[in-house]
Amino acid sequence: MTILSFEDLRNKSLEENKSIYRIAEEEEALLSEITVDMVRIKVLEDLTAMKSAIKNGLKSTEKAISGWCGDDCDKLKKRYRVQGALFGKVFEKITAYALATAEENLRMGRIVACPTAGSCGIVPSVIVAVAEEKNIPETKQIDGLLTAGIIGLIVSNKVQLAGAVAGCQAECGVASSMAAGALVEMLGGSTDEILQAAALAMKNILGLTCDPVCGLVEVPCIKRNAFLGVHAVTAAELALCGVESKIPIDEIVDVLQRTGQLMSPLLKETSLGGLAKTKTALELEKVLFKQD
Numbered sequence: 324m325t326i327l328s329f330e331d332l333r334n335k336s337l338e339e340n341k342s343i344y345r346i347a348e349e350e351e352a353l354l355s356e357i358t359v360d361m362v363r364i365k366v367l368e369d370l371t372a373m374k375s376a377i378k379n380g381l382k383s384t385e386k387a388i389s390g391w392c393g394d395d396c397d398k399l400k401k402r403y404r405v406q407g408a409l410f411g412k413v414f415e416k417i418t419a420y421a422l423a424t425a426e427e428n429l430r431m432g433r434i435v436a437c438p439t440a441g442s443c444g445i446v447p448s449v450i451v452a453v454a455e456e457k458n459i460p461e462t463k464q465i466d467g468l469l470t471a472g473i474i475g476l477i478v479s480n481k482v483q484l485a486g487a488v489a490g491c492q493a494e495c496g497v498a499s500s501m502a503a504g505a506l507v508e509m510l511g512g513s514t515d516e517i518l519q520a521a522a523l524a525m526k527n528i529l530g531l532t533c534d535p536v537c538g539l540v541e542v543p544c545i546k547r548n549a550f551l552g553v554h555a556v557t558a559a560e561l562a563l564c565g566v567e568s569k570i571p572i573d574e575i576v577d578v579l580q581r582t583g584q585l586m587s588p589l590l591k592e593t594s595l596g597g598l599a600k601t602k603t604a605l606e607l608e609k610v611l612f613k614q615d
């Protein structure tokens with residue numbers, strides 16, 4: 324990997340007059356010792372798997388073994404069928420697709436971890452919902468996914484993308500940043516607009532803790548996917564009209580990494596703090612593990 328920072332990425336894009344997705348596919352081809360065409364075929368496979376996860380998730384109401392989750396997407400679909408979402412069709416689809424995918428994950432269905440399983444609904448929901456509503460062709464969706472991929476890859480050079488290392492800011496937060504960049508690419512934005520969208524999404528999710536109830540990737544993880552899909556759209560809209568993050572994205576990644584270090588271990592996937600130690604969570608734990 325010759326690109327270690329967003330500054331490297333921006334410089335290369337501007338100096339060589341290349342889109343971010345082109346750089347991403349060339350880097351991947353180099354790393355994997357395959358052709359760019361083969362990279363795009365593999366990305367299409369991922370995109371297809373994402374779409375299948377959405378489709379399967381939309382059909383199912385099967386609950387997880389805990390019995391807590393699995394039918395939220397269905398509830399949302401029923402509401403939308405009657406009155407539609409306040410913010411229109413794209414919002415409707417992002418929230419439903421994010422829940423559908425995250426619920427497929429809890430059922431042990433096939434999903435694409437992007438960047439992790441817990442945050443698997445964010446990037447697909449944004450790419451697929453916007454593509455459907457704006458008639459964006461498959462090749463542009465692949466460009467979007469490649470853009471998302473290189474954003475995640477660069478962040479992962481500095482921060483391990485795991486709730487256990489840096490909290491949920493490193494999972495759902497980074498996923499939202501990836502989705503924001505993908506969306507700007509799909510809508511024809513420039514290199515700077517893509518990086519601004521990624522920066523704005525990441526900056527506004529710093530400090531997000533990881534406190535899953537009973538250690539299961541269910542509460543708060545599933546619904547968080549829907550929230551952060553919408554968050555990505557906000558970042559993209561702002562970036563596309565020229566709003567900029569005053570703090571450059573590389574510095575935001577540094578803050579994400581340092582915030583992860585400062586975060587108490589109680590809030591990093593140990594389920595020893597936060598939501599996982601509320602009165603209700605402790606009661607759920609007793610029932611789930613049949614404790615006296």
Ligand code: SF4
Nearest residue numbers: 441486491494533544
């Ligand atoms: S709360 Fe923790 S386990 Fe759940 S998605 Fe976020 S990082 Fe992953």
